[in-house]
Amino acid sequence: MEQKIKGRCVVPGIAAGEVLVTSQPISFWGGVDPATGLINDPQHELFRQSVAGKVLVFPFGKGSSTGSLIMLELARVDKAPAAIVNVRTEPILATGPIVCKHFYGKEIPIISLVEKSFQMLETGQHVTVNATEKVIIIHH
């Protein structure tokens, strides 16, 4: 069985993976270890969990403008999230995947959802994020 959620394309691309959800914003710089992809902010509810290969679901980004650089490095060492799902995507967060596309030719799609749709995603679900087609497919 499949369930489809409609969203808005922020950065195009297609990726599949396991969902990791947090209701807290994430700062990639100071919040994610660029060598391992582990959340290293002790105040974050995902502390010590890995974003690598995950469909990372969080409402919006926060913090330092170095976040994009950390995302590019995560992509370089293959520890980046497979895709990102937000309620709102701010420029710093979008920059990492955009530069990644033009520099390494790697896709990290980002899709944004309205709050109600955002609530439908749960940690552990297997999903396909098709940002190009503006849809997330939940595989049950």
Place this chain on the structure above:
Amino acid sequence: MRLTDEEKGILDGKQGEAARIALSVLVDLGEVFGAESLMPVSQAHIDATLYMVDAGLQFVEKLANLGAKTAVPTSLNPSAIDLVRWKELGVSPEIFPKHHRLAAAYIKMQAIPTWTCAPYQQGIIPRFGEQIAWGESNAIAFANSVIGARTNRYADLMDICAAIIGKVPKFGLHLSRNRKAKMLIELKGFTGSMFENDAIYPLLGYLVGEIASDQVAAVLGMPPSVTFDNLKGFFAGAASSGAVGLCHLVGITPEAQSLEMCFQGSQPENVLQITPEMIADFEHRLQTVQSESIDWITTGCPHYSPAEFMRLAELINGEKVHSSVAFWVFTSRTVYAWIKENGILKQLADAGITVFTDGCPLQYPRESWNFSAAMTDSAKFANYCYSQTGLPSAFGSLADCVDTAVSGKIRRRESPWNKK
């Protein structure tokens, strides 16, 4: 996006591969945020100047090696290290070449080697209403909110792309309509003596950032007597806890002299309050250190100003830093030259305080220094210290930091918001 023929030509590679990459990144960002076109900026400030990861070095070196040059005056954020006295800072000779290569790549692209995270303190200071492309979260929040210049929160690598093209997508905080405040934050129950304690400003900023997150907020109740450095600490805190690009301080922010100006004639979507009790709770939360002993005091996050050095010299007057403590201050070469000139540098050195230039305290070479606990007057540093370096930290006013430095144990003067 509507592009001019010249811009289309750049995307076709007519001005070289570096310009093609830079413009492709800007156009993609513009598409994401619904920009109709690109618009010129008159200056840029680059954030990705400290060597941290190889991906950043690869990107910047590639642009420089392709012959890219900055199209507008472009200042640079700190290097990770003191580029002159890196040996004294304990930087290993194995890693130094990477810092040096990154610095050289920016200089090759004709950026100005300012190496400071407080570009609003000296150099190419923007004017009210000026359209600019700045990186570095604290500088962005300061430029928008204190000076009234206009920049989005440009990320690392986007900023150098904007500097090379001399343009940005026309969206976000470049446009008046997006500078309208949505929420109102009222400071309730604060007294004059609370505002006389410098430590309140980074704490207030941090709380405002947490509440405002990525929304434009208006803060009512900041005293008109607030200083330049108070505002610096406030916005460094705000931009580290939230995605704050612009926060109107009513009566202080140039375009926010009244509530009506903040909300452009409409009503706030929500009204929230900050009380002294919240500041006290938050101050407690910011503290990750368990022990009583402190062996590293670090200030200058963002880079210290001449007035902050004057205050430090006044506080340390006649005292000496305890033998078990390292006391470091980070600043720009410009401010360093001033304090050297007027004798303050010698006064600080005699007291056992070391002043570094160019660098960032969060990037200190951990392998060379076996510090166990830090203390700082910066909410931004305290916020990132544990997660970035694994080192627990305490936050206090500069006076607390100096007392602690002299004794080697955490000393805190009673703060008015902590009185029971």
